[in-house]
Amino acid sequence: MPGQPDLPDPAHADVDSMLSRKFGREVANYFSGSPLNRVSFLRADHGFISKAITHPSTSFLLLNDLAPLTSDPSHLAYANHDDVRKLIGNNPFEKTEQEMISAYNSSITLPLVLFLGLDETKKDGFEHGIYSGTPFFAIDVTPKGSVEKEAQSVIEEMKKRGLAFAEGRLNMTLNAPEAAIFAQARALTDWNARNPFCGGCGQPTLSINAGTKRVCPPTDIASLPTVQGGATTTEATPRQREACVTRKGISNLSFPRTDPTVIMAVVSHDGKRVLLGRQKRWPPHWYSTLAGFCEPAESVEEAVRREVWEESGVLLGRVVIHSTQPWPYPANLMIGAIGQALPDGEKIHLEHDPELEDAKWVEIDEIEEALRVGTSGLGEAAGSEYKEGGLRLPPATAIANQLLRAVVGGFLDAGETSKI
Numbered sequence: 001m002p003g004q005p006d007l008p009d010p011a012h013a014d015v016d017s018m019l020s021r022k023f024g025r026e027v028a029n030y031f032s033g034s035p036l037n038r039v040s041f042l043r044a045d046h047g048f049i050s051k052a053i054t055h056p057s058t059s060f061l062l063l064n065d066l067a068p069l070t071s072d073p074s075h076l077a078y079a080n081h082d083d084v085r086k087l088i089g090n091n092p093f094e095k096t097e098q099e100m101i102s103a104y105n106s107s108i109t110l111p112l113v114l115f116l117g118l119d120e121t122k123k124d125g126f127e128h129g130i131y132s133g134t135p136f137f138a139i140d141v142t143p144k145g146s147v148e149k150e151a152q153s154v155i156e157e158m159k160k161r162g163l164a165f166a167e168g169r170l171n172m173t174l175n176a177p178e179a180a181i182f183a184q185a186r187a188l189t190d191w192n193a194r195n196p197f198c199g200g201c202g203q204p205t206l207s208i209n210a211g212t213k214r215v216c217p218p219t220d221i222a223s224l225p226t227v228q229g230g231a232t233t234t235e236a237t238p239r240q241r242e243a244c245v246t247r248k249g250i251s252n253l254s255f256p257r258t259d260p261t262v263i264m265a266v267v268s269h270d271g272k273r274v275l276l277g278r279q280k281r282w283p284p285h286w287y288s289t290l291a292g293f294c295e296p297a298e299s300v301e302e303a304v305r306r307e308v309w310e311e312s313g314v315l316l317g318r319v320v321i322h323s324t325q326p327w328p329y330p331a332n333l334m335i336g337a338i339g340q341a342l343p344d345g346e347k348i349h350l351e352h353d354p355e356l357e358d359a360k361w362v363e364i365d366e367i368e369e370a371l372r373v374g375t376s377g378l379g380e381a382a383g384s385e386y387k388e389g390g391l392r393l394p395p396a397t398a399i400a401n402q403l404l405r406a407v408v409g410g411f412l413d414a415g416e417t418s419k420i
Contacts, residue, residue, distance in 0.1 A: 004377075004395050005074065008033025008176040027406075029325035029336075030172065030397035034180035036117030036136055043115055043210040048128045049093045052115065052135035053081070057124030060084055061116070061138045061185050064155055067165040068182050073173040076182060077163045079154075084139055087111050087150045097208045101215060102238075106204045107222035109145025114138040114188050114211030116181060138185035138211075140193070170329070172377060172397045180326075187328040188212065191256040194330070199254065201244035214254040216246045257331055262303045263291035264337040265322075265403035266314060268346055274367055274407055275314055275341070275348075277359040283378065286392040287362070289400040291334070304337045310353040315345025322406055325399040336399045338406065366391055368408045375401060 008028040020026075042048045052058060059078040062069040071077040092113050095103065118126075118133035126135055143151040155165070174182060188211055198205050198216040205214040219238040246254070266275035266289070276287035292307035294300065301319040308314050316339040325334040348359050370391035373383040377395050386392075394400045 004397060005030070005173060005175050005179065007396060008180065027323035027402060029323055029334075029399045029402060030176060031179055031183040031326045031328065032324075033176055034117070034184060035119055035121065035177045036181060036184075037120055037133070038117040038184075039131060040212070042128070042131070043212055044097060044208075045128075046093065046096045048131075049115060049210055050091055051128060052126065053093055053113070053137065054091055055124075055126045055135060056081070057122070057126055058135040058137060061136065061181065062141045062154070062158065062165075063138060063185060063189050064165045065142050065167075066186055066190060067167045068171060068185070069158055069163055070166045070174075071163055073166065074175050076174065076178045077158070079139075079158065083157065084141075084154060087141065087147060087154050088113055088139060093210070100208065101206065101217045102219070103221065104206050104217035104219065105221045107146075109147050110207070111147055111151070112140040112189060112192050112207055112211060114185060114192075116184055136181065138189060140189050170377070172395070183326050183328040187258075187326070187331045188256060190328070190330045195254060198244060198246060200246040201242055203241055203244065205254065212256060216244045216254075217241065218244075218247060259332050260294040260300070260303075261291060261327070261332045261334050262294060262300060262307060262337060263289055263334050263399055263403070264304045264308065264319070264339050265289050265400075265407050266308055266312075266316065266339050266341060267407055268361060269317075269341050269343045271340070273361040273363055274404065275308070275312060275359065276362050276367075277312060277356040279355065280357040283392065285374075285389060286378070287358075287360075288394050288398075289403055290356075290359075291400075294335075300335050300337065304339050308339065311350075311356050312359040313347060313349035313352060314359075315342045316340065317342045317345075322403055323399065334399050336403050338403060338411065362391065364408055367393070367404055371401070371405060371408065 007030055010026040010028045013025050058081060060080065061076060062079055069077045088111050114137060116136040116138055118131060118135055120133035122134040123132060124134050126132060141151045141154050171182060192207055192211060195214055196204060201216065203216060205216050208215050218241055220241055221238045267273065275290065277290050278287045290308055290311050292303065294303040300321060304319045305316045308316055319337050319339040322336040322338050324336060327334050350356055350359060370393045373385040374390055374392045375395045376382050382392060393404065
């Protein structure tokens, strides 16, 4: 079993600034810190995207049923253009977006191709104006629809090379930079797979903007049966699709969603204990910080207070944001916070929301010891110094771990420099 990967480096950690002196350096969590410049404004640039997809240096991350292609548990593996040509063709972006929409055919399965960004540290000859670097794309090679045979062929070829698609719910053994690349690719692939139909009219949608938008085309050239005058006919020319609300107003687009989620380390009013909870499905002695989804028209601070009260009955006063973590299962942004209980609000009761099996206040020194010897991924063994029956906590790749380290590290200490 590989060891836990390093976390991404904080941005500009070596640069002195007023904010870093006041609040400490930025905290970077696992799944963040991508080495790629997304250059998102170039996704709709037909000249750029067409040149990038066919360049000899371009790297393609393949996902089969959301599992990434890997060379080992710590490293992704990449295909080149020749490897995927049989699936995506020479240039899937040969047509402009408007031409793709006009030629839309709902009976043809187009492989999903996502532009992820440029690795500007690698100068392999690709240039577009002032931008240069190695282009990175992701391709959904899940066998399905009219390209099932081609996709299966690509998968088998990768397996012949000794590569593997890393299956499982979590891929948290990847090195930090590639974990961030995978997180972006997985979240976008999953979103496209979950949105094959328009939310406005229910008709099939088309992926555009290099995989980051979906459109409801006004016409369809598929040979689909339609009813005219009581008789079924097959149209050979593009037919007008049913009216759709997305074709009115500002835009005819559907964008990827990200669901904000709060996760919080809750300290007692005297700062000497931390509130932890556990779910029934977790292994024995395993606890973590509380978490929950933000609701519409609710601030992050309000969501933290509400979720803590609903799950544990504890009432919070001051709430501060610590750091955030992308969580691509399927598309969450974990907003890490630290909250402090009110002096008369520390009583625990689980009668509101039955989500937790247990919740308890834990002394700081017990948490500190558990962070030292009792962390691991779910289902994995703790450190060699762990004694059975001791507290178990999430690994460093989880933002819950980082929040608890901030608490035991003295973020509550008075002074000019914060340790958050």
